[in-house]
């Protein structure tokens with residue numbers, strides 16, 4: 001896999017008379033490889049937009065190394081700009097123009113064949129409505145028009161900053177389908193968001209940023225596996241007796257009001273066997289898998305974990321240093337490893 005975006009050690013601080021110096025991005029790393037739909041996740045104000053703006057030369061970085069499609073960015077970005085589509089700042093469209101006219105103007109200005117206009121409208125599902133005025137468009141349609149404007153040059157890489165922002169569930173689903181179809185067509189997509197369910201549904205890889213630093217990166221399933229406690233939820237008629245039997249079998253049990261949480265149950269049949277052998281039959285046995293939301297909340301310290309962000313990393317290219325509160329997951333290996341907390 002070739003690197004499409006590489007960021008190493010990006011630093012950016014803003015200075016203002018009122019707030020003084022504010023560090024927005026603090027030694028951040030990002031690796032996006034060809035063919036990925038890569039989710040860039042972080043809470044509000046964690047540095048996502050600043051990172052993307054710095055990558056594209058819309059704001060100057062204070063330090064770090066960045067490249068896009070193999071060339072140093074932003075210095076040599078113009079060399080590959082024709083292969084990159086990006087929507088980092090919401091484009092404003094003239095309400096009285098149709099989508100077709102809008103894109104035609106952009107195509108002419110950008111030296112793109114006008115024949116691409118219909119194709120781009122088709123790609124975002126606006127072909128049938130392309131001759132309507134933009135002011136009559138829904139927010140979702142405007143977002144899709146924005147994506148169409150980035151697709152005009154038929155890019156290899158598409159960078160989208162919060163494309164689902166402000167969309168209703170139907171609009172979010174349209175955006176998701178659009179990204180999937182682009183990825184199927186071979187476009188590498190980097191999409192920032194704080195809508196975690198969306199990212200989990202669309203993206204194969206993820207990088208999580210918190211307070212300007214990367215706290216997790218890798219394949220979504222590997223990042224999630226690093227947080228799998230192998231817990232199962234058990235419902236049974238005699239919970240107290242069941243808890244005692246399970247503890248005697250060496251399994252940690254946390255009683256809840258209407259069920260038991262049993263840890264270290266990577267093989268849930270152990271639980272049913274221990275209980276069944278004593279005549280206790282389970283009514284429900286559900287393995288609990290972490291989702292991106294719970295992992296995100298834990299990593300970004302927004303879920304009641306006041307500890308410093310830890311790092312989960314499925315990418316060998318940026319194996320974090322030892323002894324810095326890091327969890328390092330080798331590609332393809334689940335489970336927690338390395339220095340934890």
Ligand SMILES: Nc1ncnc2c1ncn2[C@@H]1O[C@H](COP(=O)(O)OP(=O)(O)OP(=O)(O)O)[C@@H](O)[C@H]1O
Pocket residue numbers: 014015016022023024042043044045046047048049050051194
């Ligand atoms: N032009 C600017 N001047 C001063 N501070 C800024 C500027 N742009 C961003 N910041 C600050 O940098 C930090 C990171 O902001 P950034 O917009 O990159 O975060 P974000 O992750 O994109 O957030 P959101 O999801 O809310 O868009 C914030 O504290 C923000 O206030």
